Amino acid sequence: EAQVTQNPRYLITVTGKKLTVTCSQNMNHEYMSWYRQDPGLGLRQIYYSMNVEVTDKGDVPEGYKVSRKEKRNFPLILESPSPNQTSLYFCASSLARSGNEQFFGPGTRLTVL
Amino acid sequence: QKEVEQNSGPLSVPEGAIASLNCTYSDRGSQSFFWYRQYSGKSPELIMFIYSNGDKEDGRFTAQLNKASQYVSLLIRDSQPSDSATYLCAGTKAAGNKLTFGGGTRVLVKP
Numbered sequence: 001e002a003q004v005t006q007n008p009r010y011l012i013t014v015t016g017k018k019l020t021v022t023c024s025q026n027m028n029h030e031y032m033s034w035y036r037q038d039p040g041l042g043l044r045q046i047y048y049s050m051n052v053e054v055t056d057k058g059d060v061p062e063g064y065k066v067s068r069k070e071k072r073n074f075p076l077i078l079e080s081p082s083p084n085q086t087s088l089y090f091c092a093s094s095l096a097r098s099g100n101e102q103f104f105g106p107g108t109r110l111t112v113l
Numbered sequence: 114q115k116e117v118e119q120n121s122g123p124l125s126v127p128e129g130a131i132a133s134l135n136c137t138y139s140d141r142g143s144q145s146f147f148w149y150r151q152y153s154g155k156s157p158e159l160i161m162f163i164y165s166n167g168d169k170e171d172g173r174f175t176a177q178l179n180k181a182s183q184y185v186s187l188l189i190r191d192s193q194p195s196d197s198a199t200y201l202c203a204g205t206k207a208a209g210n211k212l213t214f215g216g217g218t219r220v221l222v223k224p
Contacts, residue, residue, distance in 0.1 A: 043201065044214075104157050104158070
């Protein structure tokens with residue numbers, strides 16, 4: 001089954017404790033992206049990657065890191081989480097050609113205390 | 114000004130009626146537009162995409178694009194309670210896949 005998976009689905013952590021949210025897709029998509037969704041602010045892009053070893057900042061990259069060492073994986077790293085990073089996070093992937101449908105993962109609900 | 118704007122709603126429609134959702138965008142370089150449906154706590158799922166001016170129909174859904182007016186709309190015919198969700202409009206430019214989302218319109222279909 002073609003899908004984007006994220007882990008963990010739910011996470012409660014404390015300020016400053018490094019964490020990683022994993023994202024994996026099995027569709028051989030070149031393009032992957034991370035979004036956060038907050039009430040009243042909608043979906044905002046954090047980072048994206050056009051292919052292996054190619055990443056770039058989205059609209060709200062501060063406080064986040066990513067890496068793309070393999071085509072299928074695109075982990076999101078919070079080196080020192082803060083309460084303002086409490087949010088619902090989505091990973092998405094698509095083929096590289098412009099205008100293609102982005103497939104979203106199930107989401108990760110993160111709470112930083 | 115946000116790049117993609119939507120009325121947050123809620124848009125309340127009786128069952129069987131037509132729901133009309135609107136979206137405006139500010140970047141004339143935007144080429145492709147997508148409508149996603151998102152149930153509460155779930156991930157967005159694609160309903161329709163449109164690239165060309167005019168109408169595009171798929172089942173009970175019709176997307177309309179007017180690039181001169183920078184306006185995209187989605188019509189849902191014969192609305193059902195299962196259509197109650199938040200509908201996200203998104204646009205992307207000719208180069209690259211960066212999707213810019215509007216804030217979403219919440220739709221409530223009442224039996």
